[in-house]
Amino acid sequence: MTTLPSSYIEQMRKQLGGEAEAFLASYGQPRTQGLRINPRKINDSDPGALPKLQRLFALEPVPWCPTGFYYEEDARPGRHPYHAAGVYYIQEPSAMSAVELLDPQPGEIVLDLAAAPGGKSTHIAGKLAGQGLLISNEIHPARAKILAENIERMGIPNAVVVSSNPPQLAARFPRFFDRIMVDAPCSGEGMFRKDPDAVGEWSPAHVEMCAARQLDILQDAVRMLKPGGRLAYSTCTFNEQENELTADAIVKLCPGLELERTERIWPHLHRGEGHFVAVFRLTEAGAGGDEAAAPAVRGRTAARGKRGTVRPEEEAVRLYERWAAETWAPEGSGFRLPSGEPLLFGEQLYWLPQADGCPFDSSWLQGLKVLRPGLHLAEVKKNRVEPAHALALSLPPAAKVRLQADLSSEGEEVQRYLRGEALQSGAPGSGWTLVTVDGYPIGWGKLSGGLLKNHYPKGLRR
Numbered sequence: 001m002t003t004l005p006s007s008y009i010e011q012m013r014k015q016l017g018g019e020a021e022a023f024l025a026s027y028g029q030p031r032t033q034g035l036r037i038n039p040r041k042i043n044d045s046d047p048g049a050l051p052k053l054q055r056l057f058a059l060e061p062v063p064w065c066p067t068g069f070y071y072e073e074d075a076r077p078g079r080h081p082y083h084a085a086g087v088y089y090i091q092e093p094s095a096m097s098a099v100e101l102l103d104p105q106p107g108e109i110v111l112d113l114a115a116a117p118g119g120k121s122t123h124i125a126g127k128l129a130g131q132g133l134l135i136s137n138e139i140h141p142a143r144a145k146i147l148a149e150n151i152e153r154m155g156i157p158n159a160v161v162v163s164s165n166p167p168q169l170a171a172r173f174p175r176f177f178d179r180i181m182v183d184a185p186c187s188g189e190g191m192f193r194k195d196p197d198a199v200g201e202w203s204p205a206h207v208e209m210c211a212a213r214q215l216d217i218l219q220d221a222v223r224m225l226k227p228g229g230r231l232a233y234s235t236c237t238f239n240e241q242e243n244e245l246t247a248d249a250i251v252k253l254c255p256g257l258e259l260e261r262t263e264r265i266w267p268h269l270h271r272g273e274g275h276f277v278a279v280f281r282l283t284e285a286g287a288g289g290d291e292a293a294a295p296a297v298r299g300r301t302a303a304r305g306k307r308g309t310v311r312p313e314e315e316a317v318r319l320y321e322r323w324a325a326e327t328w329a330p331e332g333s334g335f336r337l338p339s340g341e342p343l344l345f346g347e348q349l350y351w352l353p354q355a356d357g358c359p360f361d362s363s364w365l366q367g368l369k370v371l372r373p374g375l376h377l378a379e380v381k382k383n384r385v386e387p388a389h390a391l392a393l394s395l396p397p398a399a400k401v402r403l404q405a406d407l408s409s410e411g412e413e414v415q416r417y418l419r420g421e422a423l424q425s426g427a428p429g430s431g432w433t434l435v436t437v438d439g440y441p442i443g444w445g446k447l448s449g450g451l452l453k454n455h456y457p458k459g460l461r462r
Contacts, residue, residue: 002027002192007204011239019268026267031193034093034272035059035077036068036119039126040155041087041440045398053087056080062271065096067126070271081407081414084460085440086154086393091119094190094265094272095236098183099123101263101277102232106131108178109358113166113221116143118150120181120234125156130338133355134159135177137169141369148372155393155441157338158353160365161372166220172364173224180231182221184214190236190267190274211241218250222257227284230260234277238266247278256283313342316349319385320378327387327432329400343373349385351375387432387444389457395434395441403433405445405452417443420461423452 004027013020035057042049053059057075062068070093077083078090099120104110106129112121116138125134136151136159138144144163151159162169187207188198218233225231233250235242244262251259262278328335343350343362352362352374365373375394378385405425407414413423414437425447427433433445433452445452 002196002199004192004199005202008189008202011204015238015240022268023266027193029193029267030073032093032267032272033071033073033075034062034068034091034096035071035088036065036091036096036123036126037088038086038122038154039067039129040394041085041397045396049397053082062093062096064265065093065100067123068093068096081409081418081437081442082440084153084418085437085442087440089119089122089150089154091123092194092236092273094270094275095119095183095234096123097263097265097275098181098232098234098277099127101261101279102179102181102230104128104132104179107356108132109176109355109360110134110179110181111169111173111177111221111224112136112181112183113169113217114138114183114185115161115181116140116147118147118154120183121147121159122150122154122156124179124181125151125154125159128158130158131355132158133353133358133360135173136161138163139165144371151372152376152390153393155390155395157351157375157394158355159372160353160370160374162365163369163371166217168368170220170223172368175224175226177224178226178229180221180225180229182218182231182233184210184217184233184235184242186210186214186235186237186242187239188236189238193267193273207237207239207241210237211246214242214246215249215253218246219253222250222254222280222282225282227282229282231280231282232277233280234275236273236275238274238276243276243278247280251280254282257281258283313344313349316344316378316380316385317342319380319383320349323378323385323387323432327401327403327434329402331400335395335399337375340374342377344380345370345373347380348388349377349380351377386455389443389455389460392434392441392443397436397439397441399434399441401434403427403429403431403447404436405433405447406436406439407442409438414442415462417445417454417456418460418462420454420456420458422454425450425452 057071059069104127115121115136121136138147148161191198260279265275340353350373376388376390430448433447444455
């Protein structure tokens, strides 16, 4: 059983009274494992896909999340090829409650303010269903890189990943977002079963520091919320200071901000590690005196050629479209770019998402550290492009391409592909080939002379 600090035990006995012993005994139980399916990959288009996954990992539904499931530790879905294909996201079940309560809708403009490693951002993206705009922010560079990798793995086309501090974002995006997720850094009392280091970092002083920092973050978040918009504040800790008292404090500091509801998941009452969520709404009156959303900087980031010349972005898109015409099947791929604009970061071509009725474009990103300005389409070479790994993962299972190598999840070939090895192929033809595992896109290869050259990213190889 986890050894708990005496001051923490005293805190929880005072807070829970007669329930404290049952709560403290829960630290002696095994931690809860969960995954959340990716609705871009598993949906009604293939009614048999979800039952197959449920049988494969003996999944049991999470009651507060329709796409969430429990699994036993020995199932190890993180090692299965489906994980590399973005079919699901490994996430602690309690944490799934926050986005369910935020309830983002397709087409909305959403911010995930403290987003790494990406559990809540990928959940939000599933709710948006490829419509609207998601900005995922993480202030710490190393964690922001992991966030960007998870956004890519889950095949999300309409997300921008940035690494900025909350005041900088609040100055750039006043009254901009329909919904905001603030999964704030906390004292991590709900992580004690999973991470023994979290126990060593805990102290009453650390709780006070976290509560103060959370309040600062929330004030910046409220500045970015549209009138009528909703904000969800969540933590994976149990003390009242970082939860109910912080929720009360932000309401007092922000006129017009209303607390709609709070929810707790307790490990001695529910099957999960524990979570707190508070949902707020900003009234029309609460936005008085604030400017409407408008770019803080003007002008486009895209380089412009001289009159009569082709801009680099335009040439890159032309090369991409030529590649796409050669790669997609004549009947269509089942994939098309969302509303947006092309961006070149060096030789990398991205598609920056845009949303109906939203002024967001590339000018809003000036001065921000951007890790992923939308969907990575391709790397531009001389007179050609090479497709990005992210493009493959963004394709639906029903994507139609001229050349496809479908590998069995139970065979050795998919393991060889994930290790970066070339594969023998008896398929006719030559050129870029979509590699799939049981129909789920997992990457690219290039077929020539019966050999499929491996283009799985070196940094992801096993």
